[in-house]
Amino acid sequence: MKPILKIVLWTMATVGSSILSGALSAQSISINGAGATFPYPLYSQWAYDYNQLTGLKLNYQSIGSGGGIAQIKAKTVDFGASDAPLKKDELDQAGLIQFPMIVGGVVLAVNLEGIQSGKLKLTPALLADIFLAKISKWDDPAIKKVNPGLKLPKQDITVVHRADGSGTTWIFTNYLAKVSPEWNSQVGADKAVSWPTGVGGKGNEGVAGYVQRISGSIGYVEFAYALQNNMTYTLLQNQAGKFVSPTIETFQAAAANADWKNAPGFYLVLTGQPGEQSWPITGASFILIYKDQSSAAQAKALLKFFDWCYRYGAETAKKLHYVPIPMNVAEMVENGWKNEVKSEGKPGWP
Amino acid sequence: MPKLSPFQSRSALQNRADLAFRGITVFCATVLIIIMLAIFFELVRNSGLSIKKFGLGFLLSMAWNPVTQNFGALTSIFGTVVSTIIAMIIAVPLSIITALFLVELAPPILSRIVGIGVELLAAVPSIIYGMWGLFVFAPFMADHIQPALGKTLGFLPLFQGPPMGIGMLSAGIILALMIIPFICAVTRDVFQMVPAAVKEAGFGMGSTTWEVTRKVTIRYGFRGVIGACFLGLGRAVGETMAVTFVIGNDHRISASLFSAGNSIASTLANEFAEAAEPIYLSSLIELGLVLFLITFLIQIFAQLWLRRIAKGMGDRL
Numbered sequence: 001m002k003p004i005l006k007i008v009l010w011t012m013a014t015v016g017s018s019i020l021s022g023a024l025s026a027q028s029i030s031i032n033g034a035g036a037t038f039p040y041p042l043y044s045q046w047a048y049d050y051n052q053l054t055g056l057k058l059n060y061q062s063i064g065s066g067g068g069i070a071q072i073k074a075k076t077v078d079f080g081a082s083d084a085p086l087k088k089d090e091l092d093q094a095g096l097i098q099f100p101m102i103v104g105g106v107v108l109a110v111n112l113e114g115i116q117s118g119k120l121k122l123t124p125a126l127l128a129d130i131f132l133a134k135i136s137k138w139d140d141p142a143i144k145k146v147n148p149g150l151k152l153p154k155q156d157i158t159v160v161h162r163a164d165g166s167g168t169t170w171i172f173t174n175y176l177a178k179v180s181p182e183w184n185s186q187v188g189a190d191k192a193v194s195w196p197t198g199v200g201g202k203g204n205e206g207v208a209g210y211v212q213r214i215s216g217s218i219g220y221v222e223f224a225y226a227l228q229n230n231m232t233y234t235l236l237q238n239q240a241g242k243f244v245s246p247t248i249e250t251f252q253a254a255a256a257n258a259d260w261k262n263a264p265g266f267y268l269v270l271t272g273q274p275g276e277q278s279w280p281i282t283g284a285s286f287i288l289i290y291k292d293q294s295s296a297a298q299a300k301a302l303l304k305f306f307d308w309c310y311r312y313g314a315e316t317a318k319k320l321h322y323v324p325i326p327m328n329v330a331e332m333v334e335n336g337w338k339n340e341v342k343s344e345g346k347p348g349w350p
Numbered sequence: 351m352p353k354l355s356p357f358q359s360r361s362a363l364q365n366r367a368d369l370a371f372r373g374i375t376v377f378c379a380t381v382l383i384i385i386m387l388a389i390f391f392e393l394v395r396n397s398g399l400s401i402k403k404f405g406l407g408f409l410l411s412m413a414w415n416p417v418t419q420n421f422g423a424l425t426s427i428f429g430t431v432v433s434t435i436i437a438m439i440i441a442v443p444l445s446i447i448t449a450l451f452l453v454e455l456a457p458p459i460l461s462r463i464v465g466i467g468v469e470l471l472a473a474v475p476s477i478i479y480g481m482w483g484l485f486v487f488a489p490f491m492a493d494h495i496q497p498a499l500g501k502t503l504g505f506l507p508l509f510q511g512p513p514m515g516i517g518m519l520s521a522g523i524i525l526a527l528m529i530i531p532f533i534c535a536v537t538r539d540v541f542q543m544v545p546a547a548v549k550e551a552g553f554g555m556g557s558t559t560w561e562v563t564r565k566v567t568i569r570y571g572f573r574g575v576i577g578a579c580f581l582g583l584g585r586a587v588g589e590t591m592a593v594t595f596v597i598g599n600d601h602r603i604s605a606s607l608f609s610a611g612n613s614i615a616s617t618l619a620n621e622f623a624e625a626a627e628p629i630y631l632s633s634l635i636e637l638g639l640v641l642f643l644i645t646f647l648i649q650i651f652a653q654l655w656l657r658r659i660a661k662g663m664g665d666r667l
Contacts, residue, residue, distance in 0.1 A: 063623055063624075064623070064624055065624075066623070066624025066625075066626065067623040067624045069624075069626065070623065070624055070625075070626055073626075155512070156511075156512040158512055158514055163599035163620045163621075164620050164621065164623070164624060165416075165621065165623075165624030165625075187417070188417040188418075189417075190416060190417045191416075191624065192416040192417075192621070192624070193415070193416060193417050194413070194414055194415035194416070194417065194418075194601070195600070197600075198600060198610075199514065199516065199517075199598040199599060199600050199610040200598065200599030200600055200610075200620070201599070202594075202599075202620060209484070210516070213484075213488060213489060213492070213515060213516075214492065214512075214514045214515065214516075215492070216512060217514075
């Protein structure tokens with residue numbers, strides 16, 4: 001046989017056999033998700049624990065809530081995660097359903113020498129003015145009035161916000177718009193806004209990184225990030241006028257008022273909730289999946305994972321200072337799966 | 351038929367091989383041009399929405415508001431231009447001096463080692479520069495360099511503001527570090543091509559090393575040096591990840607080099623994945639089109655300038 005023909009046949013044989021073996025071994029299911037950085041520490045822990053238990057590979061990319069919504073709409077992932085819930089008509093238009101997976105709190109972290117966690121008190125007006133660049137130095141009399149005993153340095157305030165489209169931003173600006181009419185008219189609330197001042201970090205991780213590096217900075221992050229990076233968090237005055245500390249109890253107090261039953265598409269905002277113990281900037285993080293799932297096996301694996309998270313993931317969630325969704329709400333969600341999720345013509349759940 | 355010599359007779363196969371070779375090369379060249387035109391047309395087509403809505407005002411508007419869907423390119427263009435200017439101011443003199451050292455003054459072994467080191471710098475991925483910039487360089491800037499600059503030159507609006515470590519100046523310096531290897535490597539090759547006979551003629555007439563370097567080596571390789579600079583400039587204008595990490599991501603124009611800003615590339619890197627609204631997406635693509643045109647114009651300008659120098663200095667290097 002001519003040498004060139006031998007080479008071609010040999011190449012075809014090796015390539016063909018590797019494709020075949022690849023196809024045969026591709027029986028294992030893996031799940032891909034993308035979206036909010038807010039619940040990322042928890043989702044990655046859940047994914048690891050579930051993998052140890054069942055061997056299912058779950059890959060979650062924290063690219064921001066905006067990215068999560070875009071990717072699930074583009075059908076590149078099996079589920080999207082967003083802290084900014086979609087309204088019912090947008091869900092219906094895209095053929096998606098959403099359900100809350102976890103509740104967490106957004107906290108303010110500062111980098112000030114000599115100030116420890118839970119010592120700096122902020123009121124809603126102060127917070128809005130700082131982020132509107134109306135207060136630009138830490139020793140401003142307005143801040144001093146609320147913190148009489150604290151030694152505040154004569155330093156510029158550097159605001160740190162998100163550079164990417166973020167559900168954490170959505171929750172935070174939603175809160176600011178509620179407490180400050182000036183913020184509402186000048187900036188508004190969305191996943192990305194035109195910030196009056198400050199530098200932008202990519203993801204909760206980026207904001208945490210910048211706050212840790214820049215002296216005199218203040219930024220908003222999900223509570224797990226503040227804890228994991230040993231950041232200095234502040235107290236915040238809630239609607240009842242009390243200065244509360246971000247803890248799982250104050251997040252739970254805010255979430256206790258949530259009326260999930262009467263929320264179409266589970267669209268619910270938990271910022272500025274009443275109650276003496278409520279943390280003002282609480283929010284739920286949602287999962288988005290398609291009503292019509294193309295593969296029954298994939299859909300089953302996906303929903304079984306979420307069911308496991310509801311039933312057995314509560315301890316892990318509490319350890320990371322997230323508030324788990326109570327079982328009665330989880331049952332409402334699973335009812336929704338039974339009625340709305342279909343794969344290959346049959347119901348996707350149970 | 352008279353017998354043809356081996357040089358004159360060509361078999362049919364050889365003729366066909368020649369034709370095939372020419373066909374393949376022409377095809378490859380044409381494909382490249384078609385790809386470039388295709389990219390340009392796609393950019394124009396997809397930015398149609400924002401071109402229609404904002405018009406030429408897009409290039410002069412400082413707004414960037416995803417809530418009201420009002421976008422303008424000026425802050426991003428400003429960031430790109432300023433960070434590139436800072437990078438060129440730092441990189442060009444350093445590269446030329448390094449190249450001169452490597453060619454004229456260094457012993458051959460040292461020249462080879464440093465030369466290899468410079469070329470290895472070019473191989474470092476840009477995201478590594480970004481991460482190094484954020485974790486190592488930015489704290490160094492914030493703790494030492496920026497306070498010192500603020501104390502000595504703080505009366506200038508260029509050096510006012512809180513020393514954050516990240517910002518326009520840091521981005522410019524990181525960019526300079528990235529383009530120095532390119533400019534230095536090409537400039538060194540250019541200087542090495544200066545004929546030894548010309549340099550020795552200079553030495554023979556009694557010139558000092560500096561006079562030979564200035565009046566012979568640099569003048570001889572001037573076109574190559576300019577070409578190398580434009581190579582570095584092109585890289586700096588489009589550099590994405592390194593700049594995104596350290597520029598601060600703030601849509602703002604500020605007189606201070608310490609403040610955060612945004613370049614076109616970093617805006618696209620940060621916001622493209624989540625831009626869901628059509629106008630938002632179209633504005634980002636229009637930003638990409640602006641960057642494409644800026645790079646294109648730089649290349650045309652470079653070619654025109656090089657041609658003018660060639661005419662003025664005769665046909666050398």
